[in-house]
Amino acid sequence: MTIENLWSTRPGRRAGILVMLGLLTGSAYAAYARSAEGSSSDESARCEALASYVGWGVQVETAQLVTESRAPAEDGSGRADPSRPILPEHCLVQGVINERTGVGGREFGIGFDLRMPLDWNGRFAFHGGAGMDGRLMPALGDIANTVDPSALERGFAVISTDGGHRGPFTDSSFGLDQQARIDYAYNALEKTALLGKELVADFYGTEPSYSYMLGCSNGGRQGLVASQRMPLLFDGIVSGDASLGFSRLAIGEMWNVHVLSRIAPRDEQGRPIYSQAFSDSDLELVETGVLNRCDALDGLEDGLVHDWRGCDFDPQVLTCTAGKTDSCLTGDQVTALRLLHEGPRTSDGEVIYGNFNYDTGIASGAWRGMRLGTSQTGDPNSADATLGRGQFSLYQLTPPDPEFDPTGPVDWDEMVERVRHTGAMGDGDSPFIGTFADHGKMIVYNGLSDQGMSSAEFVRWYEEAIEVNGEGLRDSVRLFLVPGMTHCLGGDATDQFDMLDAIQAWVEEGREPDRIVATSRSMPGISRPLCPHPQVARYVGGDPDSADSFECRE
Structure with missing residues (x-):
């Protein structure tokens, strides 16, 4: 690079080049970058200048200063949400990396949302995704609303991504496209984080002192993937309720549908009505049994089972001795409950995914929503039968198989083999x-x-x-x-x-x-x-x- 070319680059990048050349070091970097901008007090102009960013196959769509205001809705729609926190004044940069046309003429690209507060604490955070991604969530760094105030409110610069595609986070149809699978698995995470760090350095004139990854669910999986695939990217990672072993977890979801289809009553068309496999009172009975057996193992009966590995609850004790009542379970229900908690196995007995411990959450709406749903017809609405089936057949299976039916005979050994390729990318x-x-x-x-x-x-x-x-x-x-x-x-x-x-x-x-x-x-x-x-x-x-x-x- 000639001196003339060097001075034609953006000031933030120019300072970085000088550091690499050994012409500028230490605290002089930040001072130089601020003076090189020529308008350190004009944050709006510095933010809007990022619209001209080039490189990384990036198309910047928004670069503007956002005044102190309510955080937009989490669904990525951008609509105002009065229940959300007040965000500090910040520079918002949104855009797409590597826009392209993929399978079926569908438009793809790695969307990103970067928010840089004017009162910056010198730190950077990646806001993890959810479900099958597809929506560009506002980059706050609040980890399923358990971090309060959010990282952005604390002064972090925060970035998020849509995972390389747009659509409902329950939609796995992007999995028909090879590159989209790769982007969701790990590429969107790495590309977005590296871009975010560069834009942060451009805007503030110095690189972040610490970088963090914060996520739950798919965001938790992203955190684990970062530690395993890109170990130098973050200084600290919080990985919550991660879809660990995602491909095998997906087999587990199909196992759940398979097991429940055996005992669920059928509609006139012969389709299983999953919601009726267990009533709410059945599930409350199991919860009570778990507490009676295991609550006191930690020294206090308080409705919480801390010593979960010491809990040896067996649903067999709830089996009806005569006809079915609200105070007992049928033999088929007990068998199904055991199979659901044990999880699927290969023909030689190797665990594919599981097992699940017995705990109080079985009576929660969350367990019903995942396993059973509420639909009173053969059109299921449980997460296993909808989100799980879609992501398994369209994203996990190689090749994809939109017609896969988990209610019929299934060769579980074959399923392990068919998710092997995607598992190698995203687990x-x-x-x-x-x-x-x-x-x-x-x-x-x-x-x-x-x-x-x-x-x-x-x-x-x-x-x-x-x-x-x-x-x-x-x-x-x-x-x-x-x-x-x-x-x-x-x-x-x-x-x-x-x-x-x-x-x-x-x-x-x-x-x-x-x-x-x-x-x-x-x-x-x-x-x-x-x-x-x-x-x-x-x-x-x-x-x-x-x-x-x-x-x-x-």
């Missing part, structure tokens, strides 16, 4: 994370009543990662399991906790998360410690509502 279950652990920190958590994600899968992954990387991995990666919590939040649980505070303190101050105090939406006034696996919270005496009355121990 977040590699235990080999030594490079990340050498410099970064990661908090992984899952609800013990998560209706979709098996806590036993997380434990298997974590213990294998320790075996592969050594006991020292606990100094960089910790797993927390939340009693009663359904997917990302909800349930009779202490589901209110601030993992952003915890990961920042670990990364920036070296304060290890030996326990994280959580409170509850559903049980106001109580607090409990979340404990790093394999420890659980045990009552040692004192105020039963207070986390101070519990110790983390095995």
Whole structure:
């Protein structure tokens, strides 16, 4: 690059080039970048200048200063939402990376939403996705509304992505396109994060001092994928209720549909009515049985099963001895319940996905919504039969099979083979994370009543990662399991906790998360410690509502 070309570049990039050339170092970088902009007080002009960004195959569509105002709706529509928090004044940059026409003439591209507050704290965060992505959520960094205030409100620059396609987050039809599969699996995450860091450096005149990844569900999967595929991208990662082993989880969803179709009553066309396989009173009966058997194992009967691995509840005790009543389950229901919790296996008995522990969330609307739905006809509305079936047949299977029917005979060994290729791209279950652990920190958590994600899968992954990387991995990666919590939040649980505070303190101050105090939406006034696996919270005496009355121990 000639000197003339160097000075024709944007000031932020020019400063970066000078650093690489050794002409500008240290604190002089930030001072130079501010002066080079020529208008450090004109944030609006600096923001609008990002509209001319070129590179990375990027088309910037919006670059404007947004005054202090309510956060837009989470659905990506941009509409005002009076229930959302007030956001600080910030520079909003939106655009698309690598626009193209794909399968069936469909338009694809990696959409991004970047928000840079004027009162910046020097940090960068990636706001993880949800479901099958497809919507461009406002980049706040609030992790399923459990981080409050959001990262943006705290002064972080935050970016999000639509995962490389647009459409409802339940729509998996993008999976017919090869590149779209790759973008959703990992490419959109990496491209967006790297672009975001460059735009942050251009706008502020200096690179972020720390970078974080924050997500739950698919966002949790993205966090694990980042630690395994791009280990130098983030300093700290929070991965909640991740779709760990996504391809095998998808087989698990089809297993659930398969099992329930055997016992559900049929409509006039012979289609199973999944919602009627178990009544609400049936599920409440199971919850009561679990609490009677396992609630006191941690030293206190409080409606929370902390010692989940010590819980040996067997639904067989609920079997009717005569006719079906509200106080018992039929033999078919007990068998189905066992199969649902055990999860699918190969013909030689190897676990494909599972098992699921018995917990209080089974009586929640979340479990019904995932497994059974509410439809009183043969047109199902459960998440397994709709979202699960779509993403399995269109995204996970290679080649895609839109006509796949999980209610008929299924060769589960064949299914494992047919998801192998997509699993190799997007599963977040590699235990080999030594490079990340050498410099970064990661908090992984899952609800013990998560209706979709098996806590036993997380434990298997974590213990294998320790075996592969050594006991020292606990100094960089910790797993927390939340009693009663359904997917990302909800349930009779202490589901209110601030993992952003915890990961920042670990990364920036070296304060290890030996326990994280959580409170509850559903049980106001109580607090409990979340404990790093394999420890659980045990009552040692004192105020039963207070986390101070519990110790983390095995």
